[in-house]
Amino acid sequence: MPKVKVSIAKADNYEEAQTGIRAVMEPLGGFGAFIKDGQSVWLKPNMVRPLPNVPALTDARFMAALIREIKEQTDPSRIVVADAPYRGYPGVKAFNFEGEYSGLKMKETCEKEGAEVIYLDEYKWEKVEIPSAKVLKEAEFSKLRNEVDVIINVPKLKTHVQPGITVALKNWHGFISWPYRRLWHADNLSQKLVDIFKGPGAMPALNIVDGIIGVHEFGPSIAGLPYDSKTIIASPDPVATDAVASYMMGWDDPFQVEMVRIGHYDGVGVGDLNEIEIVGEPIFQFEDWIRPNMDLIAVYPNVNVIVGGLCAGCKSRVKFAMENILKRGLWEEYFEKHGPLTIVCGVGARLPEPSEDVWYVGDCTQFGQKWDEEGNPRFAWDEETVAERRKLLEDPKAVWFRGCPVWFTALSDEIKERVRKAAEAEA
Numbered sequence: 001m002p003k004v005k006v007s008i009a010k011a012d013n014y015e016e017a018q019t020g021i022r023a024v025m026e027p028l029g030g031f032g033a034f035i036k037d038g039q040s041v042w043l044k045p046n047m048v049r050p051l052p053n054v055p056a057l058t059d060a061r062f063m064a065a066l067i068r069e070i071k072e073q074t075d076p077s078r079i080v081v082a083d084a085p086y087r088g089y090p091g092v093k094a095f096n097f098e099g100e101y102s103g104l105k106m107k108e109t110c111e112k113e114g115a116e117v118i119y120l121d122e123y124k125w126e127k128v129e130i131p132s133a134k135v136l137k138e139a140e141f142s143k144l145r146n147e148v149d150v151i152i153n154v155p156k157l158k159t160h161v162q163p164g165i166t167v168a169l170k171n172w173h174g175f176i177s178w179p180y181r182r183l184w185h186a187d188n189l190s191q192k193l194v195d196i197f198k199g200p201g202a203m204p205a206l207n208i209v210d211g212i213i214g215v216h217e218f219g220p221s222i223a224g225l226p227y228d229s230k231t232i233i234a235s236p237d238p239v240a241t242d243a244v245a246s247y248m249m250g251w252d253d254p255f256q257v258e259m260v261r262i263g264h265y266d267g268v269g270v271g272d273l274n275e276i277e278i279v280g281e282p283i284f285q286f287e288d289w290i291r292p293n294m295d296l297i298a299v300y301p302n303v304n305v306i307v308g309g310l311c312a313g314c315k316s317r318v319k320f321a322m323e324n325i326l327k328r329g330l331w332e333e334y335f336e337k338h339g340p341l342t343i344v345c346g347v348g349a350r351l352p353e354p355s356e357d358v359w360y361v362g363d364c365t366q367f368g369q370k371w372d373e374e375g376n377p378r379f380a381w382d383e384e385t386v387a388e389r390r391k392l393l394e395d396p397k398a399v400w401f402r403g404c405p406v407w408f409t410a411l412s413d414e415i416k417e418r419v420r421k422a423a424e425a426e427a
């Protein structure tokens with residue numbers, strides 16, 4: 001059986017994006033192998049949320065080069081660029097944001113190249129069933145997929161504090177409507193993402209990764225750092241794309257990335273490097289690429305983290321908050337006004353000392369642990385335990401962040417708000 005192909009090309013900067021895209025597509029048969037003349041094409045970038053100093057989005061210059069190259073190689077009837085950013089952040093804002101990073105607005109840039117822009121969050125959704133899904137048995141997919149002939153996934157190369165990476169598979173979170181994005185975020189995110197690809201009309205024909213400037217360390221957004229990765233990766237297989245990207249980002253065995261492992265196991269694609277043929281440039285690993293270190297305890301001075309049975313969802317949000325505030329240089333100001341902070345997270349986490357300024361993270365911190373009659377520790381959600389924990393919230397220094405998991409920016413927003421209020425009070 002022929003191996004699945006993943007193509008790699010180099011592009012030193014965005015001026016070279018079109019040459020790089022041509023080079024990455026050549027060993028895959030060029031765009032003509034995927035788009036027939038007269039067909040319509042949907043390009044789905046990652047528009048999660050624009051940020052001034054972190055290249056979190058598929059770059060507008062990359063999209064422009066891609067549209068130009070598709071038009072030079074084929075004759076499509078229509079090219080649509082469409083995505084819905086992260087929950088609550090409208091497409092109209094994301095597509096019209098003039099990024100300090102690229103200096104360009106995505107909508108204007110794509111339209112100049114003759115493409116049409118659609119804000120998916122304002123477009124039509126339809127409920128679909130996914131019988132072979134393990135967790136996402138139903139979802140809302142954009143109707144746009146039924147109105148085009150070819151879908152091309154155009155993700156960014158980034159690390160991610162929850163599933164490790166966000167490349168081809170994670171970019172399909174934008175394929176489903178906002179309410180369904182909040183589901184299955186505790187410890188099932190990777191499975192859910194793989195499930196999306198099993199849905200009707202969800203498999204893209206091609207994945208082409210903007211890795212010219214990637215994001216490493218605590219990606220995918222403000223707590224990440226830009227990295228000159230100077231690379232473009234392309235493949236018809238999203239799992240193989242992510243396996244190769246994972247290896248290049250420092251995971252020697254891509255199966256250590258849960259999404260890749262599950263994608264392979266569920267038969268959505270090929271995640272085993274031995275079953276992948278690398279074409280174009282030889283595979284390599286980025287020098288000094290930093291993978292997210294998810295340690296929480298005894299890492300941040302003045303922040304005492306008490307952990308119970310903690311899911312990846314809440315863990316990633318606590319870690320994101322710590323690093324986000326560190327990157328913004330706000331911890332000193334916070335401690336000066338509020339003193340040390342204790343964060344309690346996870347099922348059955350032990351309780352802090354009463355004198356501490358304490359934040360309870362997630363719904364499950366309201367449940368405790370007790371011994372049963374045989375002396376075994378048991379998860380306890382009886383009235384007495386819950387009432388005892390609720391009483392702790394009466395302490396004016398206690399804050400309970402609700403959710404399962406909590407909202408991604410809840411903790412960092414609280415810290416920023418307290419720092420802002422303290423500065424205002426002083427002024």
Ligand code: SF4
Nearest residue numbers: 186311314362364404
């Ligand atoms: S609230 Fe508790 S159970 Fe829910 S994601 Fe967070 S740690 Fe897991």
